[in-house]
Amino acid sequence: MYKKYLIIASKLDRAGINITTQLSQFKKNPLVSAMQTDEPDFDFYLTEKEIIYDEGIDKEKINKYDFVIFASRHKSVTNERTLSVHAPGNWRNADFGGVSGRVSKTSASFQKQIFEKLNKNVKEHNLKDYKVTLECTHHGPLIDKPCIFIEIGSTENEWRDNRAGFVIAVTIKDIIKGFNQNPYNEVAIGIGGPHYCPNFNKIQLNSNVAISHIIPGYALPLTEEMIREAIDKTQEEVDFAILDWKGLGIAEERKRIIDILDKLYVRYKKTSDVAK
DSSP states (O other): OOOEEEEEEETTOHHHHHHHHHHGGGOSOTTSOGGGOSSOEEEEEEESSOTTSGGGSOHHHHTTSSEEEEEEEEOOTTOOOEEEEEOOBOSSOOTTSSOTTOBOOBOHHHHHHHHHHHHHHHHHTTOTTSEEEEOOSOSOOOOSSOEEEEEEESSHHHHTOHHHHHHHHHHHHHHHHHOOSSOSOEEEEEESSOTTOHHHHHHHHHSSEEEEEEEOGGGOSOOHHHHHHHHHTBSSOOOEEEEOGGGGOSHHHHHHHHHHHHHTTOOEEEGGGSOO
16 A cells, blocks of 8 residues: 655756645645654655656665655657656666666556546646646656656746646645555556557546556567566556557567567557557
8 A cells, every 4th residue: 555655856847846836735744754644645855966867866765655756847849738647767778867678666556546637637727738648658767666757848837837736736635645556457568659658548548447657669679578677567467568559660560569478478459459
């Protein structure tokens, strides 16, 4: 059961400071650590360096908590207004923190529930100008506690937007208060498709499937190690892989992916096969 949460943001990150400032109003007693309460609760940890880099984080401090939420900014070439959720990790080279070929632990159930709450809160608070989306697993840090990133994108204007910070803060408060540890969900990893996962967004929001790590099309060709890493770093038992079929490239690559999954005895479905 996740009861003790650590919210991590960098002092260098305007979006992270925005989110944590808004979230502070939901901390019952700022002077009392989550470790001193019996109820699900959270503490803050503001780092001096960027949170995607392992060397800027006190991992001994992190290990005291059940779940870690990284509050962060998001950048994109399109400058689109986004609120996004994803797990950290690197399928290939660790160009932005973490370790090459390694991903952090995450929870499919937690990702599904926080994604649902984020979509709900965007509507309730009339934040229609922001797009809510999953992102594939990418960048650091690499930690040994289940975790997710929740981010505001994509420019300085959005990072400082108090409305966006508030909606994410409410969402974090809601998930900590209402997380269901044992929902009746099938659990899956995702393979293929673009960075912002439009097909996986629909499944996460509208189906009974909870998705943990997502391996995007640009990280292919797939390897056995990627599949093992995605499954091993999912807190729940993984039932199957979901394939974004059109986002897997040419026919030869699709066949190679199927061969790897068959070899590892991992069941699979296409995104079109999932009721949503």
